[in-house]
Amino acid sequence: EDQVTQSPEALRLQEGESSSLNCSYTVSGLRGLFWYRQDPGKGPEFLFTLYSAGEEKEKERLKATLTKKESFLHITAPKPEDSATYLCAVLGNQGGKLIFGQGTELSVKP
């Protein structure tokens, strides 16, 4: 069964304090690993898709990386507006559904 585990559950940072979020996964035939951002009471918003080990994607202060067993979302010099829940999801070869992790709630204080 495809499974995604994210850690930590919650992360509190000071503005400018860089850190990383972890997404560990087990999947039968990885067809894609997705990162989303979710603000309170809103739908998840797409950030990145990674397909193969060694791949990296960047967007502003965020960089996502992928290995064969996990993905990291690195946040460099975060700002308060980066506060949100970050969700990781995998797409395996058993149907077209994304399997999500529980998310990491990030809080960045000024």
Place this chain on the structure above:
Amino acid sequence: DSGVTQTPKHLITATGQRVTLRCSPRSGDLSVYWYQQSLDQGLQFLIHYYNGEERAKGNILERFSAQQFPDLHSELNLSSLELGDSALYFCASSVGGPGVYGYTFGSGTRLTVV
């Protein structure tokens, strides 16, 4: 605005009642997915429709059902509601399966069962 429209945004109802949640996918998208998000469970896949046909079922209770209509909008029907059904229900859409950008999510329907 993501292009995926969900109505209503909020719904408060009593235990034992039945409700219908509606989703209009993004223009051109043929797939609709329903997810339930509760505080302790995260985003749980319920069901997937593609061009009117059911393609996959997840952890969907027998009290819940869904359909996708010829105009591609979808409805999720929840019956004999229990307190534990209180959650955010999201609809997402994609052209076929999840593409380069995964799914596009709507803003959700917050269901409160009292």
